Amino acid sequence: MMKKNSFLVILLWALIAASLCAQGGCRRRRWSTVRPVAAYVDALDTIFLANGGRVRGTIMVEEPEFISIRLPDGSTKRVPRHEISRVAFANGSTGAVFSD
DSSP: OHHHHHHHHHHHHHHHHHHHHHHTOOOOOOOOGOOOHHHHHTTTTTETTTTEEEEEEEEEEESSEEEEEETTOOOEEEEGGGGEEEEEEETSSOOOOOOO
16 A cells, blocks of 8 residues: 555656646756856956956946946946056957056
8 A cells, every 4th residue: 555655646746747847847957058158258348457467347337537347246346547557348349558
């Protein structure tokens, strides 16, 4: 009797899972839709700093005093213009070269 009950429980779970999948509840991510990391990194704007460092992300605001950039982790950073040597945009264009 125990084996019969176990079989019925497993059968019931299989039917529930199949029903959920039929309604779109068990969609798996296809690897072909995942962006390669290299393509993502190339799609970032880059601020080159006067001290040799760089900040990568998406430039949100350009003001005379600073550039605001959204970092890949979602946070935002303001970089003062006097700390920037140049800017390279994701589309391949470059910004002005800054100097004091």
